[in-house]
Amino acid sequence: MSDPVLSIRNLSIDYVGAETDFHAVRNVSFDIGRGEFFGLAGESGCGKSTIAFAISRLHRPPAIIRSGSQILLDGRDVLDLNDAALRELRWREVAMVFQSAMNSLNPVLTIESQFYDVLKTHTGMSRGAALLRAAELLSLVDIPADRLAAYPHQLSGGMRQRVVIAICLALSPKLLIMDEPTTALDVVVQREILERIHRLRQALGFSVLFITHDLALMAQVSDRIGIMLEGELVEVNDARAIYRSPQHDYTRRLWASIPRLTGERMVQGAG
Amino acid sequence: MNDPTPLLALDNVSKSFSRGGLRVHAVRRISFALLRGRTLALVGESGSGKTTAARLIMREYRPDEGRMLFRGSPIEDGPFASLGAYRRAVQMVFQDPFSSLNPVHTVRYHLERPLRLHHPALSRTERLTAVAEGLTRVKLDPVLILPKYPHELSGGQRQRISIARALAVDPEVIIADEPTSMLDVSVRLGILNLLNDMKRQLGLAVLYITHDIATARYVAEDIMVMYAGQIVEWGETQSVLSNPRHPYTRLLLSAVPDPDRRFVDGQFGDDLANIDEIRRQSAIEQPEVREIGPNHFIRPMPE
Numbered sequence: 001m002s003d004p005v006l007s008i009r010n011l012s013i014d015y016v017g018a019e020t021d022f023h024a025v026r027n028v029s030f031d032i033g034r035g036e037f038f039g040l041a042g043e044s045g046c047g048k049s050t051i052a053f054a055i056s057r058l059h060r061p062p063a064i065i066r067s068g069s070q071i072l073l074d075g076r077d078v079l080d081l082n083d084a085a086l087r088e089l090r091w092r093e094v095a096m097v098f099q100s101a102m103n104s105l106n107p108v109l110t111i112e113s114q115f116y117d118v119l120k121t122h123t124g125m126s127r128g129a130a131l132l133r134a135a136e137l138l139s140l141v142d143i144p145a146d147r148l149a150a151y152p153h154q155l156s157g158g159m160r161q162r163v164v165i166a167i168c169l170a171l172s173p174k175l176l177i178m179d180e181p182t183t184a185l186d187v188v189v190q191r192e193i194l195e196r197i198h199r200l201r202q203a204l205g206f207s208v209l210f211i212t213h214d215l216a217l218m219a220q221v222s223d224r225i226g227i228m229l230e231g232e233l234v235e236v237n238d239a240r241a242i243y244r245s246p247q248h249d250y251t252r253r254l255w256a257s258i259p260r261l262t263g264e265r266m267v268q269g270a271g
Numbered sequence: 272m273n274d275p276t277p278l279l280a281l282d283n284v285s286k287s288f289s290r291g292g293l294r295v296h297a298v299r300r301i302s303f304a305l306l307r308g309r310t311l312a313l314v315g316e317s318g319s320g321k322t323t324a325a326r327l328i329m330r331e332y333r334p335d336e337g338r339m340l341f342r343g344s345p346i347e348d349g350p351f352a353s354l355g356a357y358r359r360a361v362q363m364v365f366q367d368p369f370s371s372l373n374p375v376h377t378v379r380y381h382l383e384r385p386l387r388l389h390h391p392a393l394s395r396t397e398r399l400t401a402v403a404e405g406l407t408r409v410k411l412d413p414v415l416i417l418p419k420y421p422h423e424l425s426g427g428q429r430q431r432i433s434i435a436r437a438l439a440v441d442p443e444v445i446i447a448d449e450p451t452s453m454l455d456v457s458v459r460l461g462i463l464n465l466l467n468d469m470k471r472q473l474g475l476a477v478l479y480i481t482h483d484i485a486t487a488r489y490v491a492e493d494i495m496v497m498y499a500g501q502i503v504e505w506g507e508t509q510s511v512l513s514n515p516r517h518p519y520t521r522l523l524l525s526a527v528p529d530p531d532r533r534f535v536d537g538q539f540g541d542d543l544a545n546i547d548e549i550r551r552q553s554a555i556e557q558p559e560v561r562e563i564g565p566n567h568f569i570r571p572m573p574e
Contacts, residue, residue: 044455157317213455214456
């Protein structure tokens, strides 16, 4: 791939233990192109969230990124950056929607102050200008500007998730990381949110790293998919190919474990 | 539905809550029957009234209107003891395997507890034998698992414990409220298979509550779609899913992740384009019932 936004090379991450280290991510390499929607799938504990955290250097001890690893964002190695440079990187280049994004809003602040927090810290914007920008961002996710005065508990789960996404887009990042963004939501709401993300990335041109264990959903929204098993990336391919002709045995087993709406009701050899 | 006497039946049951002077109709005139050896799925999004229906069955709430029949006769309000047989016969498996087990007690405690309550005459050895049998039934090794605490178990193991606990007192009806929604896809199927096996082996009547229609298809012979407190469409699972007639059922089906309908190929269905309109219309009271086919009904939206 020429000129990827994100290029991960030989990434290894260990959780250091008293006696043995747990190899959470083992020698993983992949690229995400400009405007690409890349999915990373695997079951709990396979290391997919660890990778997401490492990209914005949000991992904490005992997680240690082993030497020889590279996380190139627009050609610059994130692992070489100091704290000041990292502050520049976060939100501006990489923004992250967390797994429990619904709960990542501060419950005692209005939606408007949470936008202002990000905009003031990173651009020095005035309160008035931030208010205008926040209204504009909310309109991207179809929330009327009068909700800016609301507190998080006054919004539904789906609306809160859309607010988080709008805040993530505040500084026009190149890469949006979404770690199980819709797992806690209903199918209809999930569908609405992902369609919106799909349209926004077509309009604004950002790339997406989408993490989930729902392979059917992932194949529906992603351009390419990587499948992780016990810290290793076992298969990377076009989403269609992952669906139609999975190569790795584990990918096939993952598909077999998903009850489908059409076709055979009983899945053979699953589990 | 050929069996003349369902184990448990709800007949035009309603329940509303008042919130700040506003009445919320959580459940509106719902009727359904649970039959031996069959699973009935109740699907709908959050807030549609699914869990209220479960709580009515568990006698956590009393219905405002309507009747609830157990083996054909009304469940009487009365002293706790008179409900003992009902409470033994109807058991629940909860959504969250992390909060439905007490962190300070072992697996053994959790499984002995229902036996102590419902079969106080059992001796210690008899109880332990029953507990071990229960664990084997859910494919867990009693020797390894009994002394463990919930935090030492995986989500899937905990949900198996919850099922073993529900089955401990030989119930006839199982109410399973989203039993797999907090589990990884790879262990989900194991739990669904377990529910299927138990239903067949023990002749249980199961109410499977979920927002995931695909899993409902996997376990349930019959299905009901609920929105805003009303059951808008119901019938045999295959018939409802292959020929959905209520707009809300179609909306729900079109939102199920499907790798064959990719976002990049564009063309989102009409149902999804009209989400708000369908929701608004479906929430209006729909008194009429129309038969679509054998064992397939809808409450049509008012024209």
